[in-house]
Amino acid sequence: MIAAALLVLIVGALLFGSGWLSCTIARRLEAKFPPQGAFVMANGVRMHVLDLPPAQPSDRPLPTVLLVHGANLCSEDMRLALGTRLSRRLRVIIPDRPGQGYSAAGVGPLASPAYQVTLLREVLRERGVSGPLIVVGHSFGGLIALRYALDNPDTVQGLVVINPTTHPRPHGIRWIQRVFDVLMKPSINYTVLPPMFMAMMGRVATRIFRPEPPPPDYADRSRLGLALMARRFSGSLQEYSGLRDQLTDHVPRYPAVQVPTVIIAGSADPVVPPQIHAEALAQAMPRARMIRIPGAGHMAHHAHAEVIAAEIERLAGCAGGATTLRAVERPLQAGSQQPA
Numbered sequence: 001m002i003a004a005a006l007l008v009l010i011v012g013a014l015l016f017g018s019g020w021l022s023c024t025i026a027r028r029l030e031a032k033f034p035p036q037g038a039f040v041m042a043n044g045v046r047m048h049v050l051d052l053p054p055a056q057p058s059d060r061p062l063p064t065v066l067l068v069h070g071a072n073l074c075s076e077d078m079r080l081a082l083g084t085r086l087s088r089r090l091r092v093i094i095p096d097r098p099g100q101g102y103s104a105a106g107v108g109p110l111a112s113p114a115y116q117v118t119l120l121r122e123v124l125r126e127r128g129v130s131g132p133l134i135v136v137g138h139s140f141g142g143l144i145a146l147r148y149a150l151d152n153p154d155t156v157q158g159l160v161v162i163n164p165t166t167h168p169r170p171h172g173i174r175w176i177q178r179v180f181d182v183l184m185k186p187s188i189n190y191t192v193l194p195p196m197f198m199a200m201m202g203r204v205a206t207r208i209f210r211p212e213p214p215p216p217d218y219a220d221r222s223r224l225g226l227a228l229m230a231r232r233f234s235g236s237l238q239e240y241s242g243l244r245d246q247l248t249d250h251v252p253r254y255p256a257v258q259v260p261t262v263i264i265a266g267s268a269d270p271v272v273p274p275q276i277h278a279e280a281l282a283q284a285m286p287r288a289r290m291i292r293i294p295g296a297g298h299m300a301h302h303a304h305a306e307v308i309a310a311e312i313e314r315l316a317g318c319a320g321g322a323t324t325l326r327a328v329e330r331p332l333q334a335g336s337q338q339p340a
Helices: 002-032 075-086 113-126 140-151 174-183 193-199 201-209 230-241 243-256 278-284 305-316
Strands: 038-042 045-052 064-068 092-095 133-138 156-162 261-266 289-293
Touching (some): 038 113, 064 113, 075 092, 075 133, 140 156, 140 243
Parallel strands (some): 064 092
């Protein structure tokens, strides 16, 4: 009995110590990486957004670009990869998605693309943007971008999805769901995980970029550590836990997307394999342009930013925005092979 009580005390002390350390790490990261954008209220939810004006405004109206980041990331990832580059000519809006970065989660559910689109649309309205839009989404942000185009066809001029998460795996991965269920417990997420993530930050960055290397100092410049702290990581876990059901619900709706669409697929993406996601999306949307980037991994929008930015500028109607991938400047049949 005494031994059992002592064990409980030791475990409790360890959890308390881990929890205190996790809170300390989170406070230090937030002090190191304060919000860089503006805060707006979207349906009662406090949202953080970067609003980048064009450095060289056009003498004619051009659409605004909405960049939607993926899971376990924040607006800084999209700003580093594409935002600064695109803002030479275009106005670029980059929100922290609900529950990520400095945006509150709201009532949710966070796994629902419809819920996230509702808040993103309100963010744009608060910033005075009514359309037209070029909506660009990466990974889980790709699913949200697709939903945005489905719900707002009158304001979306073009759509670009980069290694999008679009289809459930044929047989599912049940053990991953069980891992998510365990990690969502506060006794794990708010104690053990943050110190562990900080100790592994370099390896985490390498893993999400593989097989390509991450940019120098990516973890700091993208504020990756913030995304892996308890509150924000909890939001990502909620997205993961409901993802399969959301994907199943959305698959039949993809053919209804009628706006000009570009699908960017890294051929070597091990996180969101193109054979399951991007290729299947191209089959559902045969009028979309499918661009395969040989050897590119999941974070293709960094190493191949110029290719992707050129496609966005082409959709936006920027002069000189034609893609360098001449072989794919026409609608392609789904499943066809194109050189990059």
